[in-house]
Amino acid sequence: MSLSLNETESLAKTAARGAGLCWGMAEEAAKATRWLCARGIDAGDPLVALLFRHDEEGHAQTGPERLDGNWHGAEGWLCPVACGAVLSDLGPAAPMPLTLTRVALPVFLLPFAAALAKDLGQSVTLSWDGGHAVTDGDAVSLDTPPPMSDVTLTLGGPIPARSPHKTRAESDQMILVSLGIYAARTRAPATEASRLAGAGAGLTDND
């Protein structure tokens, strides 16, 4: 199904919240999803996988324990959105090169690496066993990343070819259903009281 990017972002945010991310991190996950979709990169499938992991394993500390050049997660894995948010927050102060141990769905690091590339005015390369991705802040070249991997970020790399941004996200029905299940958790079951009073229509609206 063809979704607008606003719809995609909104669904991603609600689903991320439903899977237990705090609002601020759900916003980051949603913006990252939109960024990837605008570049024709499938983000729906990895988002479902990431949210499944959050939901299964709880959502204690999934960012780095210490901000040196080797990031490890307290739970034995790193969330790419939590790490990406830190990377984006640090900006030019981020340690480079940087190694992330056992990061899930590393494709989600890309939008944040792109923000860093823009800050620094040079490309950022993400490398993992058997592949790599490069972004100059806007364009991106990408080998298919594994679902879980150690990733090293380094400065520099060939400037990827530019192509026009996509304005739609093509999404598989099963992915939408899965995200919808997480999103539904954010919504309150209707009660007669809320139906009558919650929206406040009150008086007759057929006149």
Place this chain on the structure above:
Amino acid sequence: MSGHATDTDIKEAALRPPEQVMRLARLGSLHQCRLSFMRQLTRRLAREDWQFTRRAFEVDDNGVGHAVYTATGPERSYSLIAFAHDLPDHLRSDRVIAEAWDATFTLFDGVPDRADIARLSRNVPVQEAGRISESELSLSRANRSVRLWTHVVDRLSQGLQPDPQTIAEVGYLMRTTAVYGSGKFGAADRDVIADRPEMAAPFQAEMLSVYLTRWFVRDMVEHMARVQGGESAVSLDPLLARRLGIGNSTGLGMAPFLVNHPMLLNNWILVRETALARVRALPSATTDDKALFRDLLGRSVTAIETWRTEHPIQLARLADLRADLSRLLSHVADGLDADHPWDKLHAWAEGNLSFEGQEFLVSLMLEPYGDIIDGLGPCMAAVEQAGFRLDGSMPLHRVKALIEQQFPWAVETDWTAPEATARAWYVSEEKLEPRLGERHEEPIEPYEQPLAPGRDAAMLYSTLADWPDDTPLATFLLKRPEHRHSARRVQIAAKAPFGEIRDNTIGADMLPIDMLRAKLSFFGATSFDPRSDRWIRITMFAGAPYPPELTEDNADFWVYPESDI
């Protein structure tokens, strides 16, 4: 001017401070002005000599079918595709939870072909349950005003004109409810059209769709009168038709929008405040300026006499407004000759009029000065994305200082008091309707939406007390990610101080209609008629020329009715 609303000339103007402007009671007293999105639209359509065509009207004797109305400008065309339905009375409801309507609409980007119409005929009539595409810019629906529709059809079918008093009491033949745009239900994102000059100002696609809807509604009522009366039926008198607007019935959905778009809200308010500052800075007013102001004031008094409401809060506000206007009329009868007359008038109003009157005057003072104001219109748009990225290098003492500057009321509020957190905003499972509940009485807290920036800023502020002042924000957020949305908000508020409502949006005494009214006033709505504390009816485009009648002479001041009609 062509730049963003934070250009130097705006910064230099003496603006009313956000602490004064961004209170709910004042936002709930705002009125339309010449920067309102409907008026920006009609001025542009006239200036650029847009052409309007009814391309199709295939509606049967039961009132079922479709119609297509196309607006063509210098570079592009847009078409309203209207589907007319035969709706049983008992299904007619303005609520989001409704599933059928008297008419449904989409604004098509260009001119639709048969295949487009066939595709849309399967999707637009079911609204939220259907899908539209990147070729569509809006999705909306409308229900008849049962009171007025039957009266007008009956009279016209008998060869008679409707009773002007009955028209005045209702004001519209159909009432829209949700008008969805910007990517909703598969429509094109705003980004897709934001670079087009005619779509640069906010909500222009939605306003165009409503403007064309009004034309369709007039054709529909005349069609149904012909079906009923045959040869003896007559057309609606153009002067009566012009008085009719399109109603809108709006619930809580608009309130979260204002809180969720701080950059956009900032630009709306900042532009209006900038316009006010420019007018207040004028050393004198010409005879023509003064004459126009007095003329429009007189016409406003007439217009506001026709506003109807049964809601106690609005009845009191309306009484205040009428009293204010009468005070204003006598005050300006021979004034306005002083040095800096508008600044003096504004100062007088602050000491003598209610918020309703003060804000009405602000809007009215802008009217004679299109030449120094209208160029600000496109600056009311915003790229919300611009405020998204956090500055993680900011030390916590600076974050604290920003909270003290932008949220002082929130820092001083006792958030342990039950009345301070009496409400919670949530979204219902049922058709995803936004609702407001009583936190301490209903099981809704787990579902709370982040629509209380003041409370959240205060929570962040109190947590920061335990952290060393020179810690970078990035380090803090790594350990306390639950404050991330609030930290972002605080940094946005520093860039966009008019984007933050400076009141408690979850307090026991908060009135959601204040937020709805603020947004609707920027659309250009009139005749505010709250039906409860969270539900409001308004009128759009009342008094406006219909598209085929639009000229540069009538494109601007139509909102103020002429005394001879």
